[in-house]
Amino acid sequence: MEKVSSTAIKNKLTALYRQYSDSIAAGMPAAINRQRESAISQFDEKGLPEKGCERYRFTDIMGAFGHTHGYAIGPQKEQVDSQKAFRCAVPGLDTYTITVGNGWIDTQNGNLPAGVTVTGLAEGAQLHPDIFEANYNRLAATKNDTIISLNTAFARGGLFLYIPDNVVVDKPIQIVNVLSGGNPLMVNQRNLIVAGRGSQAKIVFCDHTLAERQFLLNNVTEVVMLDGSQLDCYSIQNLNDHSSQISSILIEQNAGSQLLANTLTLHGGFVRNNLEVLMNGQHAEANIYGLSLPCGHQHIDNFTYIDHAVPNCTSYELYKNVLNGDSVGAFGGYVLVRPDAQKTNAMQSNKNICISPSARMYTKPQLEIYADDVKCSHGATVGQLDENALFYMRQRGIGEEEAKMMLMSAFAHEVVRTIRIPILADRYAEMIENRLRGKQAACGECFMKCDKR
Amino acid sequence: MLTIKDLRASIDGKPILKGINLHINAGEIHAIMGPNGSGKSTLSSVLTGNSRFTVDGGEVTFLGKNLLELPPEDRARMGLFMSFQYPVEIPGVSMVNFMRAAVNEKRKFNGLPALSAAEYLKMMREKSQLVEIDSRLTSRSVNEGFSGGEKKRNEIFQMAMLEPRLSILDETDSGLDIDALRIVASGVNKLKTPETSAIVITHYQRLLDYIVPDVVHVLYNGQIVKTGGKELALELEEKGYDWIKSEFDNK
Ligand SMILES: Nc1ncnc2c1ncn2[C@@H]1O[C@H](COP(=O)(O)OP(=O)(O)O)[C@@H](O)[C@H]1O
Ligand SMILES: [Mg+2]
Numbered sequence: 001m002e003k004v005s006s007t008a009i010k011n012k013l014t015a016l017y018r019q020y021s022d023s024i025a026a027g028m029p030a031a032i033n034r035q036r037e038s039a040i041s042q043f044d045e046k047g048l049p050e051k052g053c054e055r056y057r058f059t060d061i062m063g064a065f066g067h068t069h070g071y072a073i074g075p076q077k078e079q080v081d082s083q084k085a086f087r088c089a090v091p092g093l094d095t096y097t098i099t100v101g102n103g104w105i106d107t108q109n110g111n112l113p114a115g116v117t118v119t120g121l122a123e124g125a126q127l128h129p130d131i132f133e134a135n136y137n138r139l140a141a142t143k144n145d146t147i148i149s150l151n152t153a154f155a156r157g158g159l160f161l162y163i164p165d166n167v168v169v170d171k172p173i174q175i176v177n178v179l180s181g182g183n184p185l186m187v188n189q190r191n192l193i194v195a196g197r198g199s200q201a202k203i204v205f206c207d208h209t210l211a212e213r214q215f216l217l218n219n220v221t222e223v224v225m226l227d228g229s230q231l232d233c234y235s236i237q238n239l240n241d242h243s244s245q246i247s248s249i250l251i252e253q254n255a256g257s258q259l260l261a262n263t264l265t266l267h268g269g270f271v272r273n274n275l276e277v278l279m280n281g282q283h284a285e286a287n288i289y290g291l292s293l294p295c296g297h298q299h300i301d302n303f304t305y306i307d308h309a310v311p312n313c314t315s316y317e318l319y320k321n322v323l324n325g326d327s328v329g330a331f332g333g334y335v336l337v338r339p340d341a342q343k344t345n346a347m348q349s350n351k352n353i354c355i356s357p358s359a360r361m362y363t364k365p366q367l368e369i370y371a372d373d374v375k376c377s378h379g380a381t382v383g384q385l386d387e388n389a390l391f392y393m394r395q396r397g398i399g400e401e402e403a404k405m406m407l408m409s410a411f412a413h414e415v416v417r418t419i420r421i422p423i424l425a426d427r428y429a430e431m432i433e434n435r436l437r438g439k440q441a442a443c444g445e446c447f448m449k450c451d452k453r
Numbered sequence: 454m455l456t457i458k459d460l461r462a463s464i465d466g467k468p469i470l471k472g473i474n475l476h477i478n479a480g481e482i483h484a485i486m487g488p489n490g491s492g493k494s495t496l497s498s499v500l501t502g503n504s505r506f507t508v509d510g511g512e513v514t515f516l517g518k519n520l521l522e523l524p525p526e527d528r529a530r531m532g533l534f535m536s537f538q539y540p541v542e543i544p545g546v547s548m549v550n551f552m553r554a555a556v557n558e559k560r561k562f563n564g565l566p567a568l569s570a571a572e573y574l575k576m577m578r579e580k581s582q583l584v585e586i587d588s589r590l591t592s593r594s595v596n597e598g599f600s601g602g603e604k605k606r607n608e609i610f611q612m613a614m615l616e617p618r619l620s621i622l623d624e625t626d627s628g629l630d631i632d633a634l635r636i637v638a639s640g641v642n643k644l645k646t647p648e649t650s651a652i653v654i655t656h657y658q659r660l661l662d663y664i665v666p667d668v669v670h671v672l673y674n675g676q677i678v679k680t681g682g683k684e685l686a687l688e689l690e691e692k693g694y695d696w697i698k699s700e701f702d703n704k
Contacts, residue, residue: 389543392595396611397529397530397555398551400524410543
């Protein structure tokens with residue numbers, strides 16, 4: 001692999017922006033364009049984050065940026081067969097399906113309930129200017145992360161999802177992100193989701209590569225949950241070994257809102273997930289789960305940042321990894337309890353199993369607590385499969401591989417069982433098992449050859 | 454059924470079994486008694502293939518096969534079963550799935566098709582009645598949160614499901630009250646046929662009131678130092694192990 005410096009990449013990306021800034025802004029609403037200049041300046045000034053800094057303690061982001069990627073201003077010709085992609089992702093799941101090709105909305109299936117909007121980012125700004133202006137780049141701008149700034153500078157593709165007050169979306173909304181094409185490509189997808197007061201929805205993101213190319217997916221999704229809203233955000237990540245994914249989901253929870261987030265990383269060469277929640281209204285509750293199954297030389301880093309800004313909120317986090325081969329896993333769990341946030345409940349747990357002796361797991365909880373009447377706990381474990389359990393199972397006639405499989409599935413189950421779409425939970429269990437057996441996670445009928453290793 | 458010749462084994466370089474000889478015919482029940490730390494559980498572990506222990510010498514033949522060269526799962530599928538002194542908790546693995554895998558792997562080994570869901574559930578029901586185990590236990594994760602007695606009863610339930618040729622019961626009686634002991638023993642007796650054998654490892658005579666042995670051995674310091682009929686168990690109960698220890702240690 002070519003050795004490039006972080007500064008060289010920064011200069012290249014800044015120059016790319018400067019060269020094409022007119023095209024990048026063309027046809028895009030002012031609300032989006034207005035944010036670009038300060039974002040690129042910040043990126044130019046600070047550069048890519050260095051390994052060891054607060055947010056990227058265990059991860060060298062050059063693992064994602066250290067390759068040559070092309071860039072596309074608009075959607076590409078190659079269209080995705082949404083029927084196939086849909087079937088591939090979760091067969092039998094009855095959803096409103098939106099397929100997104102290289103960051104751009106491609107097709108939509110099903111008629112969404114009245115008032116629910118799913119459009120491209122730019123159309124969203126036109127359809128709901130007030131909501132858009134009030135929320136776009138509000139959370140993202142507060143993050144001290146130049147990779148998020150980079151997304152803000154380049155943002156064109158992506159989607160806007162709005163659920164009006166008190167609307168209960170009956171079926172899950174499935175967003176299938178596919179990366180395809182013949183050339184290495186960087187995709188900066190930018191999404192904005194606003195869940196109105198008392199609204200309820202379940203969103204399933206599926207990220208796939210459809211080609212054996214190097215892709216760099218730098219996704220930023222801002223999510224605003226208004227009072228009393230309930231959102232389930234499921235995310236299934238399944239990229240090829242050459243591809244990198246940086247997914248930042250930035251959430252604001254207002255009073256009484258309830259979040260369930262569940263991220264399953266089946267596959268991907270380099271994955272960094274930022275899941276950041278701002279508890280901004282009392283009696284909000286967040287339940288956050290993650291499961292990653294790195295193998296080979298993959299690097300998977302989950303970073304969570306829970307900001308308890310107001311009293312009486314609850315956050316619960318459980319992240320698990322099953323690591324194989326020479327893979328590296330990382331978990332950074334940051335919890336901030338601000339002085340006003342009395343009666344905060346914050347629990348965090350990170351449990352990991354290293355199947356192979358050369359796999360490595362780094363874990364770091366980071367709790368900053370400035371209120372005194374709070375309940376906070378954290379725990380992290382890194383271990384192997386239980387030898388005693390393995391022998392017990394083999395003594396009953398269960399073969400070694402099968403016994404290991406059962407123990408790993410049992411380990412994963414704690415995350416899978418939190419899924420509140422039964423058919424998706426079944427499919428998760430199946431995908432995890434296939435993945436752990438070294439088979440392609442996607443189902444047999446799938447045309448994607450994304451998992452050739 | 455089983456022939457052990459001069460079996461020697463160690464753990465972390467420390468010799469534990471120092472030349473065991475034992476022959477068990479089909480239909481026989483052998484009791485192995487002996488003070489704590491004499492190597493009874495080690496013998497069970499070595500026979501079932503626990504890789505924590507190193508075999509340093511000797512031969513074991515089970516149903517005509519060289520047992521020591523088989524992986525634990527094949528020994529089990531051939532019909533070797535151990536009721537663990539300390540059954541293992543396996544959170545997240547349901548008893549139902551665990552036993553289904555075990556039963557079907559054994560069937561596959563014997564060239565039989567897997568049981569249908571209905572056949573399997575029927576078998577679960579019948580066997581749980583036979584050993585009087587609460588069906589609520591069989592619907593939970595393996596041994597998770599079970600009391601000591603429930604774990605032992607669950608071992609006998611698994612024995613009933615797997616219908617082994619040779620069962621090793623490693624202190625299945627310890628931690629059981631007299632009622633539970635009676636239930637466990639009657640389960641074992643119900644499962645007994647002229648083709649099956651058992652090694653009953655116990656500390657106390659009381660289990661042998663219910664499971665009557667054909668032969669009683671005393672294991673001490675890694676060797677079988679005494680063998681007799683069921684009256685030997687009574688003698689041990691009366692006199693304790695000290696006379697064996699002193700007799701042997703003085704040699
Ligand atoms: N896992 C182990 N690690 C180290 N030593 C062990 C282990 N298991 C047994 N031993 C040792 O082996 C000897 C015999 O133990 P064991 O077979 O459990 O005896 P018994 O079942 O007759 O009470 C003891 O000295 C014990 O300390
Ligand atoms: Mg013992």
